[in-house]
Amino acid sequence: MAASAVNTADLYDERGEELDSVALQFQSLGGHTHFSGPVRTIRCFEDNALVKSTLATPGDGAVLVVDGGGSLRTALMGDLIAASAVANGWAGVVINGAIRDRTAIAGLPLGVKALGSNPRKSAKTGAGESGVDLEIDGVVLRTGAMIWCDPDGILVER
Numbered sequence: 001m002a003a004s005a006v007n008t009a010d011l012y013d014e015r016g017e018e019l020d021s022v023a024l025q026f027q028s029l030g031g032h033t034h035f036s037g038p039v040r041t042i043r044c045f046e047d048n049a050l051v052k053s054t055l056a057t058p059g060d061g062a063v064l065v066v067d068g069g070g071s072l073r074t075a076l077m078g079d080l081i082a083a084s085a086v087a088n089g090w091a092g093v094v095i096n097g098a099i100r101d102r103t104a105i106a107g108l109p110l111g112v113k114a115l116g117s118n119p120r121k122s123a124k125t126g127a128g129e130s131g132v133d134l135e136i137d138g139v140v141l142r143t144g145a146m147i148w149c150d151p152d153g154i155l156v157e158r
Contacts, residue, residue, distance in 0.1 A: 005034035008152045022154040024137035026094065026113035029102055030082070035092035035111025036148040037063045039141050039156070044128030046074045051093075052081050054130060059090030063111070063149070065141050067134040068097025072115060074122035075100035079108075086110050092149060096136050113149055 012019060040062045042050050051066055055077075064085070068076045077093060079101035085093060092111025098118040099105060105112055134141045139156055141147070146157040 019155045020139040030110045030112030032111040034150040037091040047123040047127045048076045049124045049126040050128045055085040063092045066095045072098045079104035
């Protein structure tokens with residue numbers, strides 16, 4: 001954990017009503033357990049082409065939030081895409097769905113939260129949309145809003 005890491009429990013104690021807490025139990029799967037930044041969004045279902053192309057662009061410390069509809073049938077990110085995110089300066093990725101290559105991703109300096117893993121590849125047609133408001137577990141995630149993640153959970157600026 002970096003010295004500048006924010007603990008979500010402490011942040012909630014300080015700012016409670018200004019924040020929404022995602023109750024869905026995401027797993028912490030990246031090399032960084034604590035990460036935060038401005039949200040960027042993608043909605044896609046079992047197709048990771050937008051995830052790959054987005055993480056190949058400059059992240060400038062942002063956190064990509066991907067609403068994969070909660071599907072665990074295919075992985076929306078693997079180690080090569082995660083390595084691209086690191087190379088392009090992304091702080092982390094939150095996926096309402098699955099990843100693959102868990103062991104390799106755990107060794108990368110990237111925050112990753114996902115519902116689980118599946119070795120099966122996703123489609124690559126580019127279906128989906130980016131820069132849209134997402135709703136995950138009743139919490140709205142908007143591009144530009146701040147998000148904080150750690151092993152306790154996920155907080156989002158309202």
